[in-house]
Amino acid sequence: MVKKVTKNYHVFSYHNLTQEELLLEKFVTFLITLSLLFLSSYVHSASLADIYELALTNDPQLKIDEATFNANKEIKNKAMAGLLPKFSLRAGTTWNENKNTESNAALFTDTQGSNSNYYSANLIQPIFRVDTWFQFSQGKALGEAAEAKFALSQQETIIRISNVYFNLLKAKKNLEVARLEEQSIKKQRDRTKRLYEEGVSSKSEFQEAQAFYDLAKVSKIASEGQLEFAREAMISIIGDAPDIKDLNDDFPVSKPDPVEQDEWAELALANSFTLKASKLNAEAAKKNSQAKLASHFPDIDLVASITQNNSRGIVDFGTGIGGPIVVYGPNGIEQTRYSLEFNWPIVTGGLLHAERREAKALAEQADQQELLTERFVIRDVKTKFTSVLTNLANVNARKASLKSSNFALKATMVGYEENTRNIVDLLNAEKNYFSAQRDLIAAKYDYIISTLELKLASGILSPADVYEISGYLDS
Numbered sequence: 001m002v003k004k005v006t007k008n009y010h011v012f013s014y015h016n017l018t019q020e021e022l023l024l025e026k027f028v029t030f031l032i033t034l035s036l037l038f039l040s041s042y043v044h045s046a047s048l049a050d051i052y053e054l055a056l057t058n059d060p061q062l063k064i065d066e067a068t069f070n071a072n073k074e075i076k077n078k079a080m081a082g083l084l085p086k087f088s089l090r091a092g093t094t095w096n097e098n099k100n101t102e103s104n105a106a107l108f109t110d111t112q113g114s115n116s117n118y119y120s121a122n123l124i125q126p127i128f129r130v131d132t133w134f135q136f137s138q139g140k141a142l143g144e145a146a147e148a149k150f151a152l153s154q155q156e157t158i159i160r161i162s163n164v165y166f167n168l169l170k171a172k173k174n175l176e177v178a179r180l181e182e183q184s185i186k187k188q189r190d191r192t193k194r195l196y197e198e199g200v201s202s203k204s205e206f207q208e209a210q211a212f213y214d215l216a217k218v219s220k221i222a223s224e225g226q227l228e229f230a231r232e233a234m235i236s237i238i239g240d241a242p243d244i245k246d247l248n249d250d251f252p253v254s255k256p257d258p259v260e261q262d263e264w265a266e267l268a269l270a271n272s273f274t275l276k277a278s279k280l281n282a283e284a285a286k287k288n289s290q291a292k293l294a295s296h297f298p299d300i301d302l303v304a305s306i307t308q309n310n311s312r313g314i315v316d317f318g319t320g321i322g323g324p325i326v327v328y329g330p331n332g333i334e335q336t337r338y339s340l341e342f343n344w345p346i347v348t349g350g351l352l353h354a355e356r357r358e359a360k361a362l363a364e365q366a367d368q369q370e371l372l373t374e375r376f377v378i379r380d381v382k383t384k385f386t387s388v389l390t391n392l393a394n395v396n397a398r399k400a401s402l403k404s405s406n407f408a409l410k411a412t413m414v415g416y417e418e419n420t421r422n423i424v425d426l427l428n429a430e431k432n433y434f435s436a437q438r439d440l441i442a443a444k445y446d447y448i449i450s451t452l453e454l455k456l457a458s459g460i461l462s463p464a465d466v467y468e469i470s471g472y473l474d475s
Contacts, residue, residue, distance in 0.1 A: 045243040048165050049470040052463065054238040055161050061237075065153035072146030079139025082132035091119035116311040127340070128300035134291035138284045145280035152273035155461045162452050162466070164237060166445040168230040169244055173441045175227050178220040181434040182213070185427060189213040192423055205423045212427040245473035253395050253447060256454060261385045264458050268381040269374070271459030278373035285359075285366035292359040295352045298344035307335045377457070384454040391447040398440040405429070405436040 046054075055062065096114045126132060192209040195201035231241035258264065269275065310332040345352065412429040415421030448469065455461035 045245045045474075047245050047470040047473045048162065049467050051165055051234070051238060051242075051244070052158065052161050052466045054240075055157060058238045059157060059160075061160070062153065062157050065150055069146050069150035069153075072149075073143045075146070076136075076139040076143035079132075079136040082129065083126060083136055085123060085125040087124075088122045089119070090122075091117075093117045114311060116309065118307065118309045120305060120307040123304040125302040126299070127302050128298070130294035130297045131291045134287045134294055138287035138291060141280045141284035141287060145277045145284065148273045148277040148280060152277065155273065155456050155459075158461055158463065158466055159449075159452055159456055161237065162449060162469075164230070164234045165244060166449060168227075168234055168241070169246060170441055170445050171223065171227040171230040172244075173246070174438050175220070175223040177434050177437045177441070178216070178223040181430070182216040182220050184430055184434075185209070185213045185216045188423065188427060188430070201423075208424050209427060212431065245470075247444065247448075248472055248474050251444075251448075251469075251472040253392060253444070255392060256385065256388050256451065261382055264381050264385050264454065265378050267458040267460060268377050272377045272381075272457070273459055275370075275373055275377050275459075278370045282363075282366040282370040285363040289356070289359040289363040292352070292356040295355065296345070298342060301341045301343075303337075303339045303341050305335075305337045307337075309333045309335075381454065381457040384450065384457045387450045388447070388454050391443065391450045395440070395443045395447050398436065398443040402433075402436040402440050405433040409433045 094116045096116075189206075189209040189212070192201055192206045196203060196206040234241045256264070409429040409432075412421050412426050416423070416426045452461060452465060455465060
């Protein structure tokens with residue numbers, strides 16, 4: 001994303017310039033204009049889709065979720081390792097030297113030395129391990145649960161980005177309305193002040209107008225703070241807060257499709273990644289319980305090994321008495337072994353029984369958690385469906401309220417000019433009109449977020465929804 005760069009260029013006066021200076025000034029102006037045209041082709045406001053694509057590569061929370069998924073999906077591979085053959089190599093060399101020193105060591109020294117080398121290769125293939133098979137099934141379920149959780153985190157990223165985007169857009173629009181409100185009330189304050197100074201208006205009317213103006217300034221300052229908070233929220237996700245596009249009037253505000261609440265509940269039961277992860281965790285807990293029960297069964301492994309030992313010995317009787325040197329040649333032994341190994345844990349101090357009971361309790365806990373999650377998903381999707389309908393009605397009501405407040409403001413202006421309404425009535429009408437604008441802005445954005453949250457609750461939210469909304473943003 002290219003950041004928008006604003007430069008303040010000095011404006012030269014053409015008066016009292018020589019012909020050369022005038023030509024130079026025109027040339028500089030031409031270069032500035034050309035540069036601005038060049039930059040304008042690259043500087044543009046970001047849409048919701050642009051921010052979403054930036055989040056895919058810059059959002060730390062999504063990166064954390066992705067790393068967690070990459071770690072958890074290895075549980076399946078770790079469990080599979082218990083069923084696959086294990087092959088190992090060992091090798092080593094040893095040098096031994098022995099010296100025999102008697103009381104007559106000065107006359108005779110006996111030194112013996114030996115060197116031995118060995119290597120071995122071992123292959124173990126599990127043949128019958130029931131607990132390992134169940135552990136593999138457990139790891140497979142946990143890996144699939146991790147995949148479902150990561151899919152959910154990707155959907156939550158869409159919601160997080162959409163919330164940040166429309167909160168920033170809301171803050172931006174509210175600041176624009178606050179500035180217009182301040183300007184409008186200031187105009188009325190200045191007019192009332194002038195009439196008061198001319199003796200046409202009372203001091204109380206001027207003070208009322210001043211109070212409204214002070215409140216408008218406070219509202220603008222608060223809006224500036226909210227805009228800064230919204231920018232920081234976006235920076236925390238993508239590392240930047242570029243200019244963003246506004247929603248145009250073509251965006252459809254309609255009832256959700258499908259229109260029945262129960263149909264959304266059925267979608268949630270079939271597609272919710274939250275429920276899928278809970279079911280897979282319950283399946284994994286069940287397999288773990290079966291694995292602990294199978295720990296009482298015997299294990300049978302096929303074992304093959306090859307071992308090679310080589311040794312060489314040397315005996316030195318010393319040269320003090322001119323004794324001979326005797327050297328023993330190398331000696332090698334190779335051993336090959338094939339076996340079936342049987343291992344049956346009979347008594348383990350109660351450890352296996354305790355682990356079995358623990359795993360059974362955890363499986364029951366996971367079953368109840370699945371049931372709780374299913375009920376939560378149904379309740380959540382129904383709540384989100386109601387929220388969409390509420391926000392839809394709110395948008396329509398806010399549109400009507402804006403229209404009514406506009407009519408009321410115009411009528412109050414006429415009454416004020418005809419001296420049938422006072423300045424307080426006029427300022428209240430203006431305040432209500434600008435408040436209706438802010439309420440409508442908030443209602444539209446709340447409706448969009450509620451529709452996305454409904455799709456999240458039902459498990460059907462996808463990047464296509466982001467691009468669809470972006471199609472209704474100003475180009």
